[in-house]
Amino acid sequence: MDPKRLKLYDEIKKRGLTAERDQKILSELYDEGTHDLPDALPDIGRAGIETFSPVSDSIYAYNDLSSLQGITALQSTYNISLRPLDELLEKDKQREKDGFPRKINVGRLIKPGKGGKDKVVVVPTTVEEKFIHDSAFRPPEEGGQSGGTGEGEEGEVIGEQPVRAPDASGAGPGEGESGPHEMESNAYDLGKILTEKFELPNLKDKGKKRSLTRYTYDLTDKHRGFGQLLDKKATLRKIVETNISLGNLPDIGNIDPTRFLVSPSDKVFRILSREMDYESQAMVFFLRDYSGSMAGRSTVLVATQHVLIYSWLVYQYAMQVETRFILHDTEANEVQDFYTYYNSKVAGGTKVYSAYRLVNEIVERENLVQDYNIYVFHGTDGDDWDTDGKEAIPELKKMLTYSNRVGITIAEHALSHDTEVQKYLKASGLLTEKPDLIRLDVLQEDADEPRLIEGIKKLIS
Amino acid sequence: MELIDQHTKKIMEGCKERALNAGLRFQDETLEYIVTNRDLLELSPKLMIPTLYDYWVHEVEVLKEKGRYELYPSNPYETVINTRPAISFYNDNNPDWLNVLIFYHVLAHIDFFQNNMYFRHTWDYDFTGQALSDKRVIAKLRSEKGRWVDYVIEFTRGMDNLVGYHEDLSRLNRPRATNLSKRLDFYFDVFLQSVKKVKINNYIKEIERYNDCVNKDGERVEKSFFSEVRRKYPEFNAIFKKSLKEKSEHKIDLIQYLIEHSDFLRKDENEWMKSVMQVVRKTSLFFQPQIRTKIMNEGWASYWHEKLFLQDDRIRGHEVDFARAHAGVTSLPRVGLNPYALGMRIFYYIEEIADKGKYSIEFKRLLDADKREKFDAETGQGQDFIFKIRENLSDFLFVNTFVDQDFVTRNRLFVAGRRLNKAKMVWEFYVKSRKVEDYRKMLLDTLYHPPYIEIDPEKGKNNTLYLVHRFEGKPLVKEFIANTMMGIEYLWGSPVQLETSEVVSTSPPKEETKEPEIKWQRVLYTIDNRKLSKKNI
Numbered sequence: 001m002d003p004k005r006l007k008l009y010d011e012i013k014k015r016g017l018t019a020e021r022d023q024k025i026l027s028e029l030y031d032e033g034t035h036d037l038p039d040a041l042p043d044i045g046r047a048g049i050e051t052f053s054p055v056s057d058s059i060y061a062y063n064d065l066s067s068l069q070g071i072t073a074l075q076s077t078y079n080i081s082l083r084p085l086d087e088l089l090e091k092d093k094q095r096e097k098d099g100f101p102r103k104i105n106v107g108r109l110i111k112p113g114k115g116g117k118d119k120v121v122v123v124p125t126t127v128e129e130k131f132i133h134d135s136a137f138r139p140p141e142e143g144g145q146s147g148g149t150g151e152g153e154e155g156e157v158i159g160e161q162p163v164r165a166p167d168a169s170g171a172g173p174g175e176g177e178s179g180p181h182e183m184e185s186n187a188y189d190l191g192k193i194l195t196e197k198f199e200l201p202n203l204k205d206k207g208k209k210r211s212l213t214r215y216t217y218d219l220t221d222k223h224r225g226f227g228q229l230l231d232k233k234a235t236l237r238k239i240v241e242t243n244i245s246l247g248n249l250p251d252i253g254n255i256d257p258t259r260f261l262v263s264p265s266d267k268v269f270r271i272l273s274r275e276m277d278y279e280s281q282a283m284v285f286f287l288r289d290y291s292g293s294m295a296g297r298s299t300v301l302v303a304t305q306h307v308l309i310y311s312w313l314v315y316q317y318a319m320q321v322e323t324r325f326i327l328h329d330t331e332a333n334e335v336q337d338f339y340t341y342y343n344s345k346v347a348g349g350t351k352v353y354s355a356y357r358l359v360n361e362i363v364e365r366e367n368l369v370q371d372y373n374i375y376v377f378h379g380t381d382g383d384d385w386d387t388d389g390k391e392a393i394p395e396l397k398k399m400l401t402y403s404n405r406v407g408i409t410i411a412e413h414a415l416s417h418d419t420e421v422q423k424y425l426k427a428s429g430l431l432t433e434k435p436d437l438i439r440l441d442v443l444q445e446d447a448d449e450p451r452l453i454e455g456i457k458k459l460i461s
Numbered sequence: 462m463e464l465i466d467q468h469t470k471k472i473m474e475g476c477k478e479r480a481l482n483a484g485l486r487f488q489d490e491t492l493e494y495i496v497t498n499r500d501l502l503e504l505s506p507k508l509m510i511p512t513l514y515d516y517w518v519h520e521v522e523v524l525k526e527k528g529r530y531e532l533y534p535s536n537p538y539e540t541v542i543n544t545r546p547a548i549s550f551y552n553d554n555n556p557d558w559l560n561v562l563i564f565y566h567v568l569a570h571i572d573f574f575q576n577n578m579y580f581r582h583t584w585d586y587d588f589t590g591q592a593l594s595d596k597r598v599i600a601k602l603r604s605e606k607g608r609w610v611d612y613v614i615e616f617t618r619g620m621d622n623l624v625g626y627h628e629d630l631s632r633l634n635r636p637r638a639t640n641l642s643k644r645l646d647f648y649f650d651v652f653l654q655s656v657k658k659v660k661i662n663n664y665i666k667e668i669e670r671y672n673d674c675v676n677k678d679g680e681r682v683e684k685s686f687f688s689e690v691r692r693k694y695p696e697f698n699a700i701f702k703k704s705l706k707e708k709s710e711h712k713i714d715l716i717q718y719l720i721e722h723s724d725f726l727r728k729d730e731n732e733w734m735k736s737v738m739q740v741v742r743k744t745s746l747f748f749q750p751q752i753r754t755k756i757m758n759e760g761w762a763s764y765w766h767e768k769l770f771l772q773d774d775r776i777r778g779h780e781v782d783f784a785r786a787h788a789g790v791t792s793l794p795r796v797g798l799n800p801y802a803l804g805m806r807i808f809y810y811i812e813e814i815a816d817k818g819k820y821s822i823e824f825k826r827l828l829d830a831d832k833r834e835k836f837d838a839e840t841g842q843g844q845d846f847i848f849k850i851r852e853n854l855s856d857f858l859f860v861n862t863f864v865d866q867d868f869v870t871r872n873r874l875f876v877a878g879r880r881l882n883k884a885k886m887v888w889e890f891y892v893k894s895r896k897v898e899d900y901r902k903m904l905l906d907t908l909y910h911p912p913y914i915e916i917d918p919e920k921g922k923n924n925t926l927y928l929v930h931r932f933e934g935k936p937l938v939k940e941f942i943a944n945t946m947m948g949i950e951y952l953w954g955s956p957v958q959l960e961t962s963e964v965v966s967t968s969p970p971k972e973e974t975k976e977p978e979i980k981w982q983r984v985l986y987t988i989d990n991r992k993l994s995k996k997n998i
Contacts, residue, residue, distance in 0.1 A: 058798065058907050059755055059756060059798045059799070059800040059803070059907060060752065060755060060800075060909070062759065062799060062800050062801065063539060063540075064539060064540035064541070064563075064566065064567075064570075064759075064762075065501075065539070065540050065550070067789075067790050067801065068540065068562070068563050068566060068786075068790060069540065069551065069552045069555065069559075069563060070552070071496070071501070071552055088517065091517060091608070094608060098608070098612070099991065100612070100947070101944060101947075126518060127941075128518060128615075128618055128619070129619060129940075129941035129944040129945050130618070130619050130620070130621070130622050130941060130945055131619075131620075131622070131623065131911075131912050131914060131930070131937050131938075131941065131942070131945055131959075132622065132911065132912065132937065132938050132941065133910065133911070133912055133933075133935040133936075133937065133938070134935060134936050134937060134938040134939070135906075135935060145876050145877060145878050145879065145893060145903050146796055146797055146798060146876075146877045146879075146903070146907075147794075147796075147797060147798040147803070147874060147875075147876065147877065147900070147903065147904065148794075148795060148796045148797070148874070148875045148876070148877035148890075148892065149793035149794070149795065149872060149873050149874050149875070150793075150795055150873055151873070152875065152891075152892040153892060154875075154892050154893070154894060154895055155891060155892060155893075156891060156892050157889045157890065157891045158795070158796070158877070158890050158891060158892060159795070159796065159889075159890045160882070160885070160887040160888060160889045160890065161887060161888045161890070
């Protein structure tokens, strides 16, 4: 066990804890997990116990093409997938006008690659609704049943499967569930779709150094003799000038344009020129709680929401946005790329303030306030060892002095309500004092994608 | 798409010859295509039918999580489709020996399609041809009506799992009419048994009395026989006449009902919608038998590819390759259900039992366990018997009739349960039961079974369409109800109501082993002007 963590625990314990809190903290304390990136093939089997992948296949999941011939999932290409996407969304809008509910969801999102080569998988999804039997009405603890074969007495345990098998790794949507018609596209396209839905708030003009690399092209430069577009007014002026100096314009009151002499160099054209485009720039901090308690849906939700925000930023601010990624348990770490941010496994305890402090340090150290609009998005399950936010709130207040918006997402576990973070945020009064600067969104564990997008709107509107 | 080359086609023809000699029966013409990844991209959304009508949902990733097979009762990756001629699809780099295996598998599927009575309604036409003309109808309508065609397709597909498949089948599979009069049939088949519920000995007495009449009165038997009946049951004639009236109106499914009775569709400007609805309905009917014969169909094909491959002289030396491929397909998984493995074993089992003559009254009367064990009449009828099974049964009957304790014990099958171990945070799999009753129940529970929803014209007031969901221990998926009903309302043109059952509360089981208790409530959904409301009834 981590001695530092133990020390922290002792300190907290001295201050007094409820039994429930104690248990929560202890469970994280004794969590032996590490923050490794997931292995290619997660090895979760223990000696003597077979590990099963989730049993989902009914008899209808089998088919001849894959079973007999080994023809499996097909990969569609980028080009094929792009065309219908716009059309489909257009169609969906039309549905609303016709008085029917929308049917298309834009779903399943990212395939992080190392070194910033993230691939976002944009998949329009839908479901055809029919009257069908719902077999999932029984409580899930009872689990399903299936067929089996081989040795074993009745009642004997023959194998196990981790409850949060695919999630404990912090892998989120897209990972591991690549369907047959997955459509690949990059973050840009996802952002394009999301753009309809939201916009960065409180954007202010700040330092513009970053914009130097960005140009727009416009027909603003003039050029005599040749070019792309004849500037008629300027040309006429030039012709008049030439004719005056030639003495070809005897009576100013009665000009006869048909007698003008036109020299080739009188023609004035406009040509393309490169214009520098100055835009405000933004720095976005993504903070993710990767403590042990985040295992499961909470991480998926937070990561998915951050993917959505990240994708949208990439599109909307055309790489003008700089992003920083910070992971925290009891200590905060800055990581280099989105891949690491997205995939690091959960483990350890929780100290929210550590992440806030790190953001403050970075901002101060690099003097970011001067040049950047600063946004902070923080995702957590709301659990914090620092129960009343004694450390977190001051850091947060400091953060609010310079940031344009702080958006905190709490993905609650099914059984917990009014989490620590939520409680101390409310108690601090920051939410009501500065609604323009800080927003809180509380998600239930079973939130779906539309709910996530709703949440983002709330965070950044 | 390209056809397979001549060399491979020759192999196929050789397979056909051997399969026919072994007793399989199928039309001689078949088409085999090579499919590429790109072809599959286009084919799989259309369920491998190249000519299926276009619909935007085919271009979208359809969410799989929720009741995937309940919603889409057909497999998007089938190798062979039930058309005339039958079309099958292949990888272009299969080695010859593997092609032989696949060809046998495919031929057994074709044999199944063309002989199993559940496919009876697909025998008289070629579906690809039909689908092509339907596709053109829809394309033409789409050019005139635009997106409204897609709405009609969408709303009709919302009901296409409720098509009256069994009603259609029963019209086709009528037993040959007897020479006897309807009145006589009604008297013996319905009146005595269902109305009067007479005891068996009385029933037999009536038959004897009828036979006496035949002997005594010859041609005029009916008159003399029924004069007695009239005396004994004066109400008989009235009941019989009433039954004739009831019989005449056959049952129709929801889509047909809308087509025939909807005021909205009757308007001139909406007439065209009916043809779209017909297309969706026909397409759905075509796919219905596939999912109801999955275990049998795959079992049958696996049984034959094994049998025929091992007898084939052309692929000597590939026995080990075969063993690997075959085991990959047909080994029983430790946990899970594999239709190939299960179906094939059931067929082998039935064959063996029938060979020994154990499906006879003689055997059933035998009570001595030892004698039962050793019973062997050496009938040699096993193969004939399984041919009859493949002709007449569906998955439900197949499992329900032939999965018995001996079968479960022999294959060491069990029901695998899954429970949460909270201490370790893992799902534990355990051997829940090795009893055949439980195993059979588990199997039957996994079989495709759409809800049964009837129209009750009496309860629908003021032109309301009143639907009744017959409760079978499961609720409907709640979040789908609103949009499905909205679609029906659109096509019906007036409010629609649905009576169904929902879970009110679940109380934890009183004893560890028991299932939790569930309280049900009958509810009535009403959709009026696209607004859904619900009340308890």
